[in-house]
Amino acid sequence: MDSPELILQYVFSQPFAEAAGMTLLITILSVLLGIVLGLIIAMMQESRVAALRGLVVVYLWLFRGTPVLFQIIFVFNVLPTFGILFSGFTSAIIALSLNEGAYMSEIMRSGLQAVGRGQRTAGRALGMREWQVMRYIVLPQALRIVIPPIGNQFIGMLKLSALVSVIAVEELLLVANQTASANFRYLEALAAAGIYYLLFTTVFMLAQARIERWAGAQKRSRTTPKVSFTQRLLGVGLKQASMR
Amino acid sequence: MTTPLIRIANLNKSFGPLHVLRDVSLDVTAREAVVIIGPSGSGKSTLLRCINLLEPIDSGSIQFETSKISADSRGAHLLRRQLGMVFQNFELFLHLTASENIMLAPMKVLGMDRDAARTVAEDLLAKVHIPDKADFYAHELSGGQQQRVAIARALAMRPKVMLYDEPTSALDPEMIKEVLDVIRELSQEGMTSLVVTHEMGFARNVADRIIFMDEGRIIENAPPETFFNGGSDLQPRTVRFLDQILHH
Numbered sequence: 211m212d213s214p215e216l217i218l219q220y221v222f223s224q225p226f227a228e229a230a231g232m233t234l235l236i237t238i239l240s241v242l243l244g245i246v247l248g249l250i251i252a253m254m255q256e257s258r259v260a261a262l263r264g265l266v267v268v269y270l271w272l273f274r275g276t277p278v279l280f281q282i283i284f285v286f287n288v289l290p291t292f293g294i295l296f297s298g299f300t301s302a303i304i305a306l307s308l309n310e311g312a313y314m315s316e317i318m319r320s321g322l323q324a325v326g327r328g329q330r331t332a333g334r335a336l337g338m339r340e341w342q343v344m345r346y347i348v349l350p351q352a353l354r355i356v357i358p359p360i361g362n363q364f365i366g367m368l369k370l371s372a373l374v375s376v377i378a379v380e381e382l383l384l385v386a387n388q389t390a391s392a393n394f395r396y397l398e399a400l401a402a403a404g405i406y407y408l409l410f411t412t413v414f415m416l417a418q419a420r421i422e423r424w425a426g427a428q429k430r431s432r433t434t435p436k437v438s439f440t441q442r443l444l445g446v447g448l449k450q451a452s453m454r
Numbered sequence: 455m456t457t458p459l460i461r462i463a464n465l466n467k468s469f470g471p472l473h474v475l476r477d478v479s480l481d482v483t484a485r486e487a488v489v490i491i492g493p494s495g496s497g498k499s500t501l502l503r504c505i506n507l508l509e510p511i512d513s514g515s516i517q518f519e520t521s522k523i524s525a526d527s528r529g530a531h532l533l534r535r536q537l538g539m540v541f542q543n544f545e546l547f548l549h550l551t552a553s554e555n556i557m558l559a560p561m562k563v564l565g566m567d568r569d570a571a572r573t574v575a576e577d578l579l580a581k582v583h584i585p586d587k588a589d590f591y592a593h594e595l596s597g598g599q600q601q602r603v604a605i606a607r608a609l610a611m612r613p614k615v616m617l618y619d620e621p622t623s624a625l626d627p628e629m630i631k632e633v634l635d636v637i638r639e640l641s642q643e644g645m646t647s648l649v650v651t652h653e654m655g656f657a658r659n660v661a662d663r664i665i666f667m668d669e670g671r672i673i674e675n676a677p678p679e680t681f682f683n684g685g686s687d688l689q690p691r692t693v694r695f696l697d698q699i700l701h702h
Contacts, residue, residue, distance in 0.1 A: 331508060332545035332604075336559035336611060337535030346562055351549045 213398055220389065220402035229385035230406040232299075236371045236381060237410075239303050241364050244310025251315035252322055266315075273312035279373050281305045286377040302374035310367060317359045321352035354425045361418030365411050382406055457520075459484045459615065459646055460505065465514035467500055474500045476670040478514070482615070482648060487641040489657040489678075490650045492667035493695065498650040501667070502617045505648070506530075506537040519614075535563060538608030542620040544600040546592040552579065552603045553588040556610045563611070571610075578606035582636050598629030602636055609640075616640065618649040634660075654699060658682055666692050 211219075220226050251269065254262045273281065286301040296304065325348045333343040375384035386403035390396040458481035467475040474497045482488055490498045503509040505516060507523065507530040516523040523533060547555050556578055557571035566574070579585050582602035592600055601621055608616060618637060622630040634653060638660045641647045651657065657664055657678060664681040666674035674681065674692045681688070682696070 328541060328543055328545040329547055332541060334531070335506060335508060335534055335539040336607070337531050337563045338559060339531055342562055346558060347547055354549070
């Protein structure tokens with residue numbers, strides 16, 4: 211069978227489609243959980259309780275100071291010796307979202323801090339309740355700050371998700387590898403996986419650009435510089451919170 | 455003698471070890487313009503922020519109309535609807551246009567519909583002399599224009615009192631007048647006003663009463679004629695302060 215033909219056959223085969231779905235699911239779940247975690251951590255960092263802030267420092271130190279691959283293997287292989295047993299998929303989500311949270315907290319913090327204390331006070335002075343100040347003054351401004359870097363995190367996570375192939379989660383890279391090892395057609399199997407990865411990153415980038423334009427359109431003049439395709443792909447030019 | 459609109463009695467407030475307000479008592483009558491002056495750190499701004507409960511008070515009492523303002527802040531948002539406040543750094547909402555800044559609280563707090571709020575905003579922008587700036591964002595306005603939008607925003611809640619916390623301190627000199635003119639016009643229309651300021655000319659011309667504060671105490675409480683010409687009627691501390699600011 212010719213290479214192009216085999217690649218296409220792989221792309222449209224059920225194992226590859228399912229693996230692509232798994233990759234997408236891991237990416238989206240991990241980033242979403244990372245956002246929740248990041249928000250909690252960002253708020254803990256602003257806390258007046260020293261113990262909470264200390265806890266955050268330890269967490270950030272652990273998860274930014276060790277490789278993600280190490281964290282994945284740790285959750286999957288070491289936790290069971292303490293009687294905590296997770297499936298490969300669950301371990302993957304736990305490790306990736308804990309890691310993501312450590313980086314997302316920085317993004318969330320920049321969003322929350324973008325709205326000065328003075329504006330919140332002004333809202334309160336107008337007779338608004340705390341939730342109204344949050345809803346109508348803080349969140350609309352914070353969202354604009356966090357949307358572009360969160361888009362970046364999605365693209366980054368898509369690529370990181372390949373790491374969980376080491377704990378036997380049936381995602382794209384593992385399936386491609388397994389397929390190839392049966393017939394040694396590595397080029398074709400990896401090309402099929404590559405097509406899926408490129409498809410997803412392209413879709414993420416387009417969505418990100420769209421959302422940025424939407425957020426920008428609400429404000430007439432914006433000073434954000436244009437981000438080129440290559441810059442987006444490399445993750446530079448946008449406020450980048452993580453370099454892993 | 456009419457009952458005062460605001461009655462402050464023996465107010466005390468500390469920030470940690472720092473005692474910023476010491477036994478402050480002050481009555482403000484409706485339609486009156488009271489100007490509060492004094493050196494930095496004398497407690498002027500804190501006094502203003504205590505009146506609408508942006509700062510909790512330690513002891514003493516504040517009465518607004520007939521109701522006591524309680525130290526616990528559960529009803530604070532209801533009180534604040536009746537007290538307009540203007541800040542040194544304007545504090546416009548940066549994601550909203552001038553008119554949206556003015557419309558937000560009437561719509562979300564008072565439940566006014568968008569069209570009615572829009573009319574209110576247009577009227578108020580005309581009142582502060584910038585009717586053509588409705589669709590501008592804060593970063594497209596000068597400091598003086600921003601502060602006038604902030605005044606219009608406070609007025610939109612139809613407050614019974616306006617509190618101005620150093621409204622011109624962050625402005626370039628040539629913009630100070632346009633803001634002070636608006637404050638003066640409002641006061642002349644009968645808006646009860648408390649103004650913390652360093653502008654002595656304004657104090658002299660607009661105030662019905664001048665309060666001089668130092669180290670958390672009210673040292674002087676006098677009409678402007680007495681205050682600026684008084685000599686022997688004044689406290690020594692007041693005389694020294696006036697010497698410093700009027701003869702430099």
